Amino acid sequence: MNLEITSLPSPLRVIVVNPLVPAAQLIAVKILSGTVFGTNQLIDLTLLVYSNELQMAEAFILELENCAFSCVNSMHTSSNLPSITDADVFCFITNFPNPNCIDFYNVITDEMFDSFYLIIKIANNLFGPISNIAEIVKENVINKKNIKSEQKPIFIADGLVAIDILKSLSTNVPYDVFFCPTPLTSIGKNILGEYLKVETDEINDLLVWAANDSVFHVEVEKPLVIQDTISGDNCDWNLVGKDVLRKTNLDHTQFNESWLKKDFIEKMESFASRNPYGCIYKASQISKTLQDIWASRSTECELKSYCSMGVISDESLGTIKGHPYVLPLIFSGDHWCVNERFKENTHLKMEIKRINKVAQEQHEKVMC
Known part of the structure; x- marks a missing residue:
């Protein structure tokens, strides 16, 4: 034996x-x-x-x-x-x-x-x-x-x-x-899941940059639904396929990049303003964040973990070094770096300048 x-x-x-x-x-x-x-x-x-x-x-x-x-x-x-x-x-x-x-x-x-x-x-x-x-x-x-x-x-x-x-x-x-955890990822997935009539675990990755729960920017990996099939006929059509749109009774004029940049963000702001920080929610989010951090530490293989959470900035993508932000991270072992998947995105660069201003103001208030 x-x-x-x-x-x-x-x-x-x-x-x-x-x-x-x-x-x-x-x-x-x-x-x-x-x-x-x-x-x-x-x-x-x-x-x-x-x-x-x-x-x-x-x-x-x-x-x-x-x-x-x-x-x-x-x-x-x-x-x-x-x-x-x-x-x-x-x-x-x-x-x-x-x-x-x-x-x-x-x-x-x-x-x-x-x-x-x-x-x-x-x-x-x-x-x-x-x-x-x-x-x-x-x-x-x-x-x-x-x-x-x-x-x-x-x-x-x-x-x-x-x-x-x-x-x-x-x-x-x-x-x-x-x-620290952020509620913005789960809020965004809930909104997209409800809007597209799919389960939240079917929504693709959300990358979040934020100074707090009201000043933030979100990019969603495409297609928005993980197992979706995209025709590629139109530049806006890489968001969702025809079958998903058919279930929602929407067309590509109602659901496109402009919707993601404006209406989607406004819906997230409205949801976050309700302040979801009850004890069960806090415990769930912190536990999930610890799991994400630990996932790449607890294995001998080169496992990487992708998630958005609050950290102290290392100055990546023009953020202010030493200030707290929510950033999209890639974990490898006990090291992390900021996900630069959208670093050439002009709209993101403008949004980071807006986020930086609020991050600086908040830091000064806390430390005054």
Whole structure:
């Protein structure tokens, strides 16, 4: 009898900041149940709270223990500020009504202030003698077995505001480890799916550039429906085929490039203005974003992952370096680059200038 033994990867150290809010609790459940990092990945979970919240955090730990999740290696609470080497994944959940844009003219609640204060305290503590990611990895290798030598930490937040604070106030932390989800991709696919009378998973990839949920630009890979057949008789007809249009009772004069650039964007703006940031939505989006980031890290083959999410700009396509944007990314391992599929698009270049202006204004408001 031939037996094959597969060794499990080292436990993944996850710190959840502000874990008592409902969205964070749902994320913790998803992580421990294996739906984010896989069922073979053990988790060392730390719940980071204020000292006066330790008792409530311990009660939540007890609840999680009673669930007997298969991916649990260890769980504990802490009120100590973490350093960059204390975890592989840092998950920040805020109490901001819209985590991608803060309205400073409205009253800031105690919960919002607590989120601001905790993020600022943690960001200020993310510094030390470690000056680059290679040294961070070296220290992690000493503390853990079988860690991939190229692995970088992941800092994921629920919006652009949090990653802006974290990057701006931390020291010696690379720009390419900060991430947040965006609702714009799912909003766009829902609108196109409803308009074309197809399932959302049949819609082709959406590439998103954004400063927030109201100032953005979207390009959709063509054909819009993945399995569609295009005749190629007209330059506007590469969007959808005749069979798809027949189901919608539309023609090419009603559904063309002009519709995508104007009406489609207006529909997305209207939908996003309803502020979809409930706890279930936040948990779902953050979990999906973590899955997208992890997809190219968790395999030995050269798997690439394509998605749009919030990051700190590397100055690609004329964006402002060091500012938070939603950008279309290509992941390979723990590295990412901006998808330049539409870099020669004149309309996109104009839109990025508009997006840059808002991104600069928002950054100045957050850091003032």
